[in-house]
Amino acid sequence: MALLELKNVNVRYIMKDKKVHACQHVSLEIEEQDSIGIVGESGSGKSTLASAVLRLLPHRITQVDGEILYNGKDLLKLTKDEMDALRWTDLSIVFQKSMSALSPVHKVGAQMEDVYRVHFPNADKNEIKQRVYDLFKVVNLSDRVYELYPHELSGGMMQRVSIALSLLHNPRLLVLDEATTALDVVTQSQILREIMSLEQNLNVTRIMITHDVSVVASTCKKIAVMYAGRLMESGETKDVLVNPQHPYTQGLLKSFPSFKGAKNDLRGIPGSLPDLSQDIPGCVFAPRCPFATEKCRTVEPELKTINEKGNWKVACHKVGGE
Amino acid sequence: MKRYIGKRALSGLLVVLLSVCFNFTLIRLAPGDPIRIMAGTDNPNEEMIEALQQKYGLDKSIPEQFVMFLGNVAKGDLGYSYISDESVIKLIGEKIGPTLALSLTAVLLSVTIGTLIGIYAARKNGSKFDQFVCSISYVFDATPGFWLGLMMILIFASTLKWFPTSGMVNLRANYKGFAYFADVCRHLVLPITTMVLTQTPYYFRIARSSVLQVMSEDFITTFKATGMKESRIFNKYVLRNAILPTVTVLGMSLAFLLSGSVLIETVFAWPGMGRLMFSSISKRDYPVLTGIYLVTSVVICIAMILVDILYGFIDPRIRYD
Amino acid sequence: PKEPAANPENPSEGEQTPVQGGTYIIRQATDPGSFNPDAKGDDMATYTATNVFNRLVKTTASTEIIPDLAESWEFSEDGKTLTFHLYENVKWHDGEPFSSEDVKWTLDMIRTEGFQSNSFKMIEEITCPDANTVVIQMSSPSAAILSSLGWLGTFILPKHIYEGTDWTANEANMHPIGTGPFKFESYEKGQAITLVRNDDYFMGAPYLDKLVITIIPDANTAFQAYMNGEVDDLMLNIPSNEIAGLKADPDYTVYERASNNRTYLTFNFDEEPFNDVRVREAVNLGINRQEVLDKAAKGIGAVPKYYMTPVFAWAMNDEVTIPERDVEKARQLLEEAGYTADANGIYMSVTLDLFDSGDFKDTATVLQQNLKEIGIDVKLNITEMGTWQQKVQVDSDYQMAMLSGSQGPDASAISMRVHSAGAFNLAHCKNAELDALLDEGAITTDQAARAEIYKQAQAILAEELPIVPVKEATFTVAVRNTIHGHPYSEEGIHTVASNEFSRVWVEE
Amino acid sequence: MSDTVIQVKDLTRWYIQKKVTKQDGKVSKKQTIKAVDGVSFELKRGETLGVIGESGCGKSTLGRVLIHLEDPTAGEILYNGVSSTQLKKKDRLAFCRTCQMIFQNPFDTFDPRYTIEKIFMSVLKLHKIGANDEERHNIMIKTLEDAGMAPATDYIYRHPHELSGGQLQRISILRSMLLRPTFLVADEPVSMLDVSIRADIINMLQTLSKEENTAMVFISHDIATTRYISDRVAVMYLGRIVETGITDEVLHNPQHPYTKVLISNCASLDPLEKREIIEIEGEPPTPINTGPGCYFAPRCYQACEKCFKEYPEARDLGNGHIVSCHFVGNDAEK
Amino acid sequence: MKKDNVFQAVMRVLKKNSQLRMGVILLIVLLCVAFFAPIIAPCDPYKLYDALVAGPGTPGHILGTDGLGRDVLSEIIYGTRTSLMIGVVAASISGILGTCIGGIAGFFGGKIDRFISEFMNFFLMTPSFFLILIIVALFGSNIMYIMIVIGLTSWTGNARLMRAQAISLKERTFVKSAQAMGESRFSIMFKHIIPNGIFPIIAQTTMNVSSAILSEAGLSFLGLGDPNVVSWGQIIYHGKQYMPKGWWISTFAGVAVVFTVLTFFLIGDGLNRVLSPKMDANN
Ligand SMILES: Nc1ncnc2c1ncn2[C@@H]1O[C@H](COP(=O)(O)OP(=O)(O)OP(=O)(O)O)[C@@H](O)[C@H]1O
C-alpha cells in the first residue's frame, strides 16, 4: 500500500469576488521510502498541494476536496486532535522562508524544546538537548546554535535549523517546500546529501518541491510535473527526464541550458500561466502547447498510465494513443 | 549596554538642553511682562517694577538669563517662582503626586484593559464581539476627553450624584489614613474613567492589530504544522511577539504623563502639573514654566531610554552598542 | 432678596441664635502665589488675607468704610494729619501683642515697596505717639486716603516676623500670621487653604470652626460642586445665567449689591480711526447697552447712564448722560468722518483687544454684532491678560480695547484712567481742562465743591470720549438660606469687610 | 587595444559597518566588509564575461560599482581609456548612456505608478532622444515591436503589475538598449523568472548585445546559464576573482580548487549521470577580517601552510586562463 | 478610459473595506454640510436672537439656542467649515513638512540623516500640547496661528514614516534603475521616492486631521479659540457654563466633534488597511 495517496484532490482559494482553482484533480501515489520531486512553474500549485496534505491551509478561505490517504486514513476526515497527533511524528515540513520559520524573540533551542514537548510533554530537558545536539550534528551545525536567537544565524544556518527541526521526531513523511532553493549551489548540494543519507538510515519518505529540475534529477527517484494546478506527468525520474512524454515537460527541459556538451539552442515556452480563477475548458496547457489540437482545447485529458509498472502517468491526448 | 545607556543619556541630555533653550527663549520672547502682571493694572509703580526686574534678572539679555539658569540647574536649583517666591522644585514636587495618581493609574488601566480586550478580539477576529468592540473603540477614540468629562459630570455627579464633581478630597470630612485614601479614590473615579475611556481604544487597536499581524507570520504556520496546541502557540509565541508595539506606545504615553492631562485636570479641578502649567502661563511665571518644561523633557527622555532597555529585554534583535 | 419670613421652616432670621462650629467652604479659581497681601497684587490671596489679617479700616460690600484695627480716627483741620486710635488687647496669632509699631512698619513698607505704593505718595511720615495711636502726616490733604487704606494691599503685617527680612521671601508668606478672625492652618496647592477659628479674636471669636478656601479652576465645575453642596459659597462667581434660577429657588437667598465696577471701551487716541472723535461718538451711539446687559450679563448689572460710576451718586451730572442707541446717527457720523460704506454697508474694520475674563467674551460678541449694524466690522483679539497688558498698556499697539475695573475706592480714581498723567490712561487722552479739574478734585475735601468739579469733568468726558461705558456691574451673591452673617447679607453689609467670614454661621 | 571597451583595474569596494552581530552572538565594532577586493579585467567590444560565485561573494556589488551606482573605494574603471569618474563628472547623462544595467527583479525595476509608455518617454526625454513626443512615441513602438512585443499598443498603456515578469524583463532590457550603451551589466537577469521563459530573455539579451556590439558582464548563480551566454567567465570568491578564462576552458577544466568544488556540486538534468562531488566543510564566509592568506584556504581540501600565509598571485596558464592558487602554475608545489 | 479605471478602482476598494466606505460616506456628508452651510443653516450663526438658552425644539431653533441667543444648529453647521479647515490645513502642513524632511533624511542618508534625526528627536521630546498651549496662550488665539502651530508640532510622526519609507525605497530596484538611467537625485526623490512612499503618510495625515481637530477643540475648551469664527470647541466651551440646564449646547457640538473625528479616523484606518494587504488577507 502506498504511504500517501492523493485521489482527485481539488483545492480552491475562495476570495470575495472569485475562486482560484489552485489544484485540480491531482492524483498521486507515494510509496514508502520514495523520494518524489514536484516541479512546475511559479504559481502552479505546488505549495498549495503540500499545505493541503498537511492541512495547513487557512480553512476559512480554502476549500479542499478529494481524498488524501495516509496509511489508508483520509487526512481530510481526521479530527483536529487526530491530525495533531500525526503532525511532526509522521508528517513534517520545511518551508523556503526559513528566516521567518521561528519566532524571532525566543531562542532556537527553547523553541525546539517546545516542539519536542508537543508530543512528549514530560520529556526531560537534557534528553531533548541531547536529541537536538544529535540533529545539529546531522545538519552540520554546532551546538552553540541552541542558545542563539534566529536573527543571529545566517540564512543557510537557519535553513539547517529548520531541517533539523523537521527531523525532530523522525517523521515518516518529510515535505521540503523549496527548502534549498535560496541557497547557493555548494550549500544546497551539501544539505541535500545530508538529507539523502538520513533517509536511508531513518526510513523517511521525502516530497521535494522545487522548480529546479536538475535538483530533482540528482536527488529524487520520482518526479511529478505540475502546471496550472494540474498534474501533467509523473513517474520515475529516469523515465520522465530522459524521455519526457508531455509537451510541457518537454518544453520545460528544453528551457534549461545544459552544462555539458554542445551549446544547444535554448527555447522557452511562449505564453504564460492561465488565470486560475477562470474555468478553462480542455487541457490547461493547450494555449501554450505547440501540438494542441481542437480536442485539446475542448476536452480535458485524463491521467493515463503508460508503462507496465504502472507508475508513469501522463495527462495528454497526444500520448498513449487514441 | 552601560555604554549604550550612557550614550543615550548624553544625547538625551543634549536634546533636553536644546528643547529647554528653545522653550526658555520662546516664553521670554512672548509679549507680556511677569512683573507688570504682579504689579497689577491699576496703579503700577515704575520704580518698583524696575527693582523687581533686577531682582529676578529680567533686565539681562535672554542668553545671559539662560546661562544663569543653566548654572543654577547644574546646582540642582530650578529657580524661584515670581509669584510665590517658592522653589520651583517644591512647586513641581507637590503636583507630581496627584498628576501621577491620575494619569499613571489611567494609563496603566487603559493599557491593561485595552491590551486584554485587543488580544481577545484578535483571537475572535471577525466575531460579533470583535465587531462590536471595534466600533465602540472607534467612537471613544474620536471623543474628546474634556467633553466626555463634562458629560460624566453631568450624568454621574450632577444628575445621579454617585460621585463628587471635582477636586481630590472631601474638604468637609477631614479624613485620615485609609478613609482619606478611599476618599481620594472616590474622587478619582470620574476623571480616571474619562481618561481610560478615551485612551483604551488606542491600546486596543494596537494590541489587536499586532496580534493579527503576528498570527499571520510564517513561524506560526511552522508551529501549527508541528501539531502544537493553538492555545500554547498563542500564549507563548504570539503574545510575546505582539506585545512589542504596545511597549513602544506605552513608553510614549508614559513620557507624556506629566503633560498629557491638562484638559482633564481642568475639567475635574484636579490639582496636577497640567494646571500648574496653565496657571503659570497666565501669570508669566517663567521659572515655573521653564521648570515644568525641563522636568517634563527629562521625564520623557528617561521614559524613552527605559522603554529602549525594556525593549531590549523582550526583543533580542535589538542589541545595544 | 426674598422675604425670609415667608419661609415657614425658617422662622424669623434675626431671632435665631447663631450656631457655633462647622466648616465653611468657599471657592476660588486658582492658587494664590503668596500670602503676603501687600507685596504683590494677587486677587487669589484676598479671601485668605481678609480673614487672617486686619487693616486699619475696612471696606464693606457696600463700599462703606468701617473700623477694623482702628477703633476711631480723625483728620486735622488742614486735612494733612490723620490720627488712628487702635483697639487694645489685639494679639497676633502667634501670641505676640500687636501695637502701633506694627502699623507703622507695615505702612512704611507698603508706601515704599508695596504694590499699592502709588496710592500713598502723599504720606510724609508716620509716627506712633503710643502703642495704640498712629499718626499719618501728609504733604497735601487727600480725599482718598481712607478708602485706600481700607482697600487691598494694606493689611497690617507682624513686624516681629518680617522686620529685617526680605518680605517677599519670608517664610511667613506661606504660613501667614495675622491678627484676624481666622488662623492659617494649611495650604494644599491646587486643593485648598484651610483656616481655623481664632478664639482670641479681639472682636470676638467667629462662629465657624473652619474656613476652607477650595481651588476649582473651572467655573462650571465649581458651580456643579456648589449645587451638590460640596462648596458653600462661590461669592461673586456664580455664573450669571444661573442667578435667575437661584432667585426662583426657595432654598437660596440672592444678594445684589451695587458695585463700582464697570465694563468699558477705550480707544487709542494716537491712531486712526479713533483719533477722530466722531468715530468714537459713533461707537458710543452704536452700542446696544440693554442687549449687552440682557444677553451677555443675563440681566445682572445695569445699563450705564453716566460717564462716571454711579456709585458716587453725589457726583453725577444729570445733564450729560449717555445717549440712547441711534444707528442712523452713528452711520451719519462715520460718513462725516470721511468713511464710505462698502457693498455690505461696512465702513471700516477695527480690532477690539480684550482678555478672557468673566463675561468679557460674551460682551464683546454682543458689541461686535452691535457695531456691525452701524458699519464697523470688529475683529476680536482675545489674548492672555499679560499679552493684553503688554500690547495695550505698554506698547499702546491697539485700536480699541475693552476692560473692566473697579472705579473706586474714591471718585478721584477716575484720574488714573483719563488724566494725561494717569497711570492707566490707555487712550493717551490729553485734555488740559480735564487734567486741571481732576487735580483739583483730588485735593478738595468739601463734598459739594468736589461734586461740582466732577460734574464738569463728566461733561468733558462726554465730549472727548476716552471711555465709553458698556455695563455697570452688580455684586451678586447667592447662598443657601441656612447661611447667616454673610458679608453680602443685610447683617454683614454694614459690619464686616466684603470678604470677611467672621460673622458667618450655618444652621444645622 | 582599440577593441577594449572597458578596463577594470584593482577595483575595490569596501563597506564600513558600524556594528556587526557575529555568529556567536558577540558584537564587534566597526568592521570593514570587503565586498569587492581588487578586481581587474578587460572586456572587448561585443564580448560577454560571465561572473559566477557563491552568494555574498560580491558579484552584485561589482555590478553596481561598474556602472557607478556606488563609487568604488579604490581602483579605477576606464571606458575606452577614459576614467569613469571623470566621465561621470563631466556629463552624467552621457556616462549613463555608455553603461547600463539590467536588474535581477523585473517586477521591481519600474516605478509601479507609471505606465510603460511614461517609463519609456521619460527616459527618451531625459536623454533627448527624438525631436518631439511624436517621434519618441514612434521610437518606443518600433523598439517594442522589433523585439517581438507586437502590437506595442497592447503593452504601453499598462502598469508594470499588469505585465508578466518575462515581459517586464524584456522591457527593461529594451529600455537600457535604447541608450545604445557600449557596456552592459546584467545582474542575475533571469533568476527571478520562470524556467520556461528564461530562455527567451537570455536569447534576447544575447542577440541585442551582439547586434549592438555591446560588451556585457553577466552575473549569475547558474553556471549552466552563464556557460550558455558568456565568452569568458570569472569565478569570484570573497570579493576577488580566483579564476578566469574562456568559458569552456574554465568550466570543463577548472584549476582552482574552489572552481572545482563549485562545478562538481552543480546538478545536472540527467538523472543517470554519475557525479563526483567534492565536499567542502564550513560555512560560506563573510568578507570581514579576511586574513593575509588565500581566502579560500579555510575551506580548501588541499590547503597547505603557505595558503594561510600569503595570497597567491594570479598566474596566466595561457589563452587568458588566469588562476590564483599556490597549487597551480609553473612553480606549483606538490 | 483611464479616469474610469481610477473611479472603478476606488469603488472596488470602497466595496472591500467597510471602514473606508463608512468614512467616505461621512466625509461626503461633512463636505456637503460645510459647502452648503449658508443654504442648510436655518439662521445666521452670528445673529443673537432674543430667546437665550432656549431648549431644542423651540420654534425656529431645532437644537435650541446658546447663551447669547445664537442658533445652535446653525453654529454647528458653520463650525463644520472651521473644524474641517483647521484639520485639513494643520494636517497638510504637517504632512508636507514631514514628507519633505523625512524624505530627505531617508533618501540622502549620512550626515543629513543624522542631523535631521536629532532634530526630530528634539521635537519628539517636546510635550507638544504644552507647546501649542504656550504659544497660543502667549501669542494670541488666531485661527492662523492655531493651524500653523498644530501643523508645526505634529510633523515628526510623518517624517519618521517617510524616512523609513525612503530608506526602504531607495534600495528598491526601480530607484536604482532610475539612477542608472541618469535621473538626478532630486528628480528621483520627487518622482519616485515621495510618490511611492506617500501612502502611509496620507493615511497618517488623515489621522492627523482628527487630532488637529481635537487639539483645536481642546484649545478652545481652555478659552484659547479664535473668537471671530464659530468652532465646535468654542461652542462646547461656551455651553459648559450652561451645563446642566443648557445641556444641548455642549452636547450637540461635542457630538459633531466625535462625528467628524470619527470620519477621519475611519478613513485613515481604512487607508492603512488597504495599504497593508497582508492584514486584510487575514481578516
Ligand atoms: N492565500 C491565497 N489566496 C488566494 N490565492 C492563493 C493563495 N495562495 C496561493 N494562491 C494562488 O494559488 C495558486 C498556486 O499557488 P502556490 O503557492 O501553490 O504555487 P507554487 O507552485 O507553490 O508557486 P511558487 O513556485 O511560486 O511557490 C497561485 O495562482 C496563487 O496565486
Ligand SMILES: Nc1ncnc2c1ncn2[C@@H]1O[C@H](COP(=O)(O)OP(=O)(O)OP(=O)(O)O)[C@@H](O)[C@H]1O
Ligand atoms: N550596502 C551594503 N552595506 C554593507 N554591506 C554590504 C552592502 N551591500 C553588500 N554588502 C555586503 O557585501 C557582500 C557582497 O554582497 P553582494 O550583494 O555583492 O553579493 P552577491 O555575490 O551579489 O550575492 P548574491 O548572490 O546573494 O546576490 C555581502 O557580504 C554583503 O553583505
Ligand SMILES: [Mg+2]
Ligand atoms: Mg510555493
Ligand SMILES: [Mg+2]
Ligand atoms: Mg547579488
